Amino acid sequence: MNNYRRVAxxxxxxxxxxxxxxxxxxxxxxxxxxxxxxxxxxxxxxxxRSTGExxxxxxxxxxxxxxxxxxxxxxxxxxPLSAQQKRVMELKRFSLQLQHVHPNVLAKHLHRSxxxxxxxxxxxxxxxxxxxxxxxxxxxxxxxxxxxSKLMEGSKIKCSSKLLPSLGLEKETPGxxxxxxxxxxxxxxxxxxxxxxxxxxxxxxxxxxxxxSIGVIDIPIIEREVTxxxxxxxxxLSPVFRMKDSGGGVTKVxxxxxxxxxxxxxxxxxxxxxxxxxxLQPLTSVKHQMRVHMALALACPIxxxxxxxxxxxxxxxxxxxxxxxxxxxxxxxxxHLPLHLLARQLTLPGSSGxxxxxxxxxxxYLAQTLQRLQLTSPDNKD
Numbered sequence: 001m002n003n004y005r006r007v008a009x010x011x012x013x014x015x016x017x018x019x020x021x022x023x024x025x026x027x028x029x030x031x032x033x034x035x036x037x038x039x040x041x042x043x044x045x046x047x048x049r050s051t052g053e054x055x056x057x058x059x060x061x062x063x064x065x066x067x068x069x070x071x072x073x074x075x076x077x078x079x080p081l082s083a084q085q086k087r088v089m090e091l092k093r094f095s096l097q098l099q100h101v102h103p104n105v106l107a108k109h110l111h112r113s114x115x116x117x118x119x120x121x122x123x124x125x126x127x128x129x130x131x132x133x134x135x136x137x138x139x140x141x142x143x144x145x146x147x148x149s150k151l152m153e154g155s156k157i158k159c160s161s162k163l164l165p166s167l168g169l170e171k172e173t174p175g176x177x178x179x180x181x182x183x184x185x186x187x188x189x190x191x192x193x194x195x196x197x198x199x200x201x202x203x204x205x206x207x208x209x210x211x212x213s214i215g216v217i218d219i220p221i222i223e224r225e226v227t228x229x230x231x232x233x234x235x236x237l238s239p240v241f242r243m244k245d246s247g248g249g250v251t252k253v254x255x256x257x258x259x260x261x262x263x264x265x266x267x268x269x270x271x272x273x274x275x276x277x278x279x280l281q282p283l284t285s286v287k288h289q290m291r292v293h294m295a296l297a298l299a300c301p302i303x304x305x306x307x308x309x310x311x312x313x314x315x316x317x318x319x320x321x322x323x324x325x326x327x328x329x330x331x332x333x334x335x336h337l338p339l340h341l342l343a344r345q346l347t348l349p350g351s352s353g354x355x356x357x358x359x360x361x362x363x364x365y366l367a368q369t370l371q372r373l374q375l376t377s378p379d380n381k382d
Contacts, residue, residue, distance in 0.1 A: 087328040091336040091365070103139055106130065107147035115176060116358045117152070120185045120351050122163060123358045124148075126177040128338060128365070132168045141165065141177065167193060167200075170288075175202070175343025176360040192348060193285070199347040202280045202290060203269075203362075203377075205340040205369060207309075207319065208300035209276050213268040217293045220259035221286045230314055234307065235288045237296050262286040264293045272374045273326050275303065279344070290341065303369070304337040326372050340366055 113125035134140035145163040166180045166189040180186040222238040238259035263283040295301035295308040309317040316335035
């Protein structure tokens with residue numbers, strides 16, 4: 001009779017333990033805890049304990065043991081990140097945050113970032129890394145404008161209003177982006193821009209201090225091929241003046257027929273740590289105009305401009321040890337620095353007669369860089 005009871009007790013314990021394991025694994029049974037308690041109660045009466053054998057593990061104990069082992073293994077495999085590693089991960093996350101999202105997510109983000117709107121125009125805060133147009137069919141500002149228009153109208157059905165890009169921004173340039181509500185308004189904006197009636201101001205952080213601190217750069221720009229092991233094309237200067245062979249003064253030369261007139265006003269707002277916060281106002285619209293003028297005309301390339309920091313090669317921007325220390329980076333990770341160029345302010349004539357003046361807030365990465373380099377923007381000055 002005793003042997004029969006022992007066999008029955010052992011069989012019952014095995015059945016309940018199996019049920020407890022299944023229910024614990026799937027997390028669907030509310031009676032798991034009570035089942036485990038019954039298993040533990042049976043275990044206390046298990047005659048195997050009296051024989052000195054190792055007690056049987058319950059499902060709860062086994063799950064806890066596995067979690068502890070996994071946690072220990074992960075801790076040993078992934079040591080704590082250093083401050084420099086955290087900085088690099090932060091820059092990587094920033095550069096990818098809105099480049100691979102669903103169009104509806106991007107549209108909702110743009111809806112929250114509307115800076116100004118009226119019956120003719122809308123100004124949005126364009127995020128970094130998102131192109132205005134994408135001919136390859138990827139996610140871009142243009143691709144989500146129909147959804148953004150519906151969100152602004154508060155309608156989920158097809159609406160007649162639409163948004164059209166009028167003045168573009170480069171993919172790596174965040175800030176104030178002007179949109180029009182009709183084709184007629186687009187033509188009007190383009191006409192205002194051709195006559196310099198739209199004022200666009202940009203903020204950049206440069207590597208170096210421009211001298212003089214205020215000036216106008218009036219040097220045409222042309223696109224040329226850079227030969228070498230990795231041939232590529234870049235915009236470069238095409239000056240109409242050169243030094244005389246005798247060394248006394250300059251002489252004018254004939255402008256290249258493929259060169260584009262390019263004029264940029266600049267003003268240094270603050271300088272520190274070998275870098276500067278500079279306000280730029282382009283008076284013409286040439287591809288990469290501000291980047292070329294800063295890097296090649298003033299020898300003060302924009303921070304994060306890996307294209308124009310070197311002329312004859314494709315390589316990450318070379319920074320001094322002092323600047324790298326301020327930024328919390330090492331040279332091998334400098335390639336993760338984004339272009340520090342912001343479309344800060346937009347001013348244009350309004351339909352009512354008064355000017356429309358829109359300022360864009362600083363993105364987080366640019367504000368953090370200003371703080372690290374101890375640069376003070378005019379907004380923060382007393």
